[in-house]
Amino acid sequence: MDHKYQVGxxxxxxxxxxxxxxxxxxxxxxxxxVVSRYFGQYRNPEKLAYGKDGMPLCxxxxxxxxVNDVWAHQPAEERDKLLVEIYEHWLDSA
Amino acid sequence: MVTTNDPNYYQSHxxxxxxxxxxxxxxxxxxxxxxxxxxxxxxxxxxxxMALITILKEKGILTTDEMRRxxxxxxxxxxxxxxxxxxxxxxxxxxxxRLLENAAAACDELGIDTSSVNHLVALENTDEVHYMVVxxxxxxxxxxxxGSPPTWYKSFPYRSKAVADPxxxxxxxxxEAPEGIELRVVxxxxxxxxxxxxxxxxxxxxxxxxxxxxxxTRDSMIGVGDALTPDEFEANRAALVE
Numbered sequence: 556m557d558h559k560y561q562v563g564x565x566x567x568x569x570x571x572x573x574x575x576x577x578x579x580x581x582x583x584x585x586x587x588x589v590v591s592r593y594f595g596q597y598r599n600p601e602k603l604a605y606g607k608d609g610m611p612l613c614x615x616x617x618x619x620x621x622v623n624d625v626w627a628h629q630p631a632e633e634r635d636k637l638l639v640e641i642y643e644h645w646l647d648s649a
Numbered sequence: 650m651v652t653t654n655d656p657n658y659y660q661s662h663x664x665x666x667x668x669x670x671x672x673x674x675x676x677x678x679x680x681x682x683x684x685x686x687x688x689x690x691x692x693x694x695x696x697x698x699m700a701l702i703t704i705l706k707e708k709g710i711l712t713t714d715e716m717r718r719x720x721x722x723x724x725x726x727x728x729x730x731x732x733x734x735x736x737x738x739x740x741x742x743x744x745x746x747r748l749l750e751n752a753a754a755a756c757d758e759l760g761i762d763t764s765s766v767n768h769l770v771a772l773e774n775t776d777e778v779h780y781m782v783v784x785x786x787x788x789x790x791x792x793x794x795x796g797s798p799p800t801w802y803k804s805f806p807y808r809s810k811a812v813a814d815p816x817x818x819x820x821x822x823x824x825e826a827p828e829g830i831e832l833r834v835v836x837x838x839x840x841x842x843x844x845x846x847x848x849x850x851x852x853x854x855x856x857x858x859x860x861x862x863x864x865x866t867r868d869s870m871i872g873v874g875d876a877l878t879p880d881e882f883e884a885n886r887a888a889l890v891e
Contacts, residue, residue, distance in 0.1 A: 580786060582812065634832075638835045642839065
């Protein structure tokens with residue numbers, strides 16, 4: 556299946572907190588960013604961690620978040636960014 | 650109370666030592682439902698590793714020799730491998746392009762096997778952009794190129810501050826991110842592992858790949874420092890000789 560988002564698309568990380576082996580950092584849940592690269596498809600670590608085969612494969616994106624959009628205390632310079640790998644099933648269009 | 654460092658202790662006391670005799674009048678068995686508390690000088694992970702080693706051997710999954718070799722292989726991976734890659738990238742513009750395009754294939758050219766990494770990504774620090782790497786979830790690290798991560802990389806203070814106050818985290822490590830530069834913090838959370846190509850120091854024009862290699866430090870390839878300048882390298886070397 557084709558990946559849903561393209562480089563430059565605005566996305567929002569889903570604001571949910573399921574238990575388990577989740578590779579989406581909590582500090583980014585509910586935050587908006589921009590797709591910066593598409594990395595291809597990988598086995599789902601949320602399943603691999605429990606001895607499953609990790610299928611179906613998940614699309615993985617590099618999403619850029621301005622540091623000062625993520626933290627209320629705005630610790631960084633204006634252009635400073637966080638670049639984080641997020642699987643497609645954790646993203647919505649923003 | 651028993652204190653022991655003997656790894657065979659648990660084996661040799663299996664089923665016994667539950668504090669009273671079995672000839673005391675009641676006939677139910679304590680063999681299966683009692684757990685003995687043992688005081689010892691081992692920490693949690695030492696006990697856990699000893700248990701794991703015992704099980705792997707008893708089940709015939711790994712021999713002691715295979716485990717020793719595996720540990721040996723882990724420590725054979727050092728940042729010197731990453732330095733080779735960066736020195737080549739600094740010296741050979743076509744290789745640099747290939748490294749940025751497909752890092753695993755470029756490393757293959759140098760005979761460096763990075764197949765344990767799902768997706769190796771090389772990122773270049775420039776006068777406009779500075780990358781630094783953290784893994785906020787655990788300790789993901791490009792081990793085939795840099796070996797095992799340093800203790801600070803795995804520490805909670807670095808892992809939290811690198812994303813919540815990146816310039817402060819760099820300051821804590823003794824490095825000031827250049828003012829006005831775009832700082833990009835890469836949180837290594839999933840399938841990618843990152844190698845930073847540090848800025849090539851000024852005053853190294855015309856240097857050979859072999860000479861450049863000596864300037865490339867581990868921390869510059871994590872992005873929490875710069876490569877050594879020629880002056881810093883000479884000062885380090887002089888200090889070593891003394």
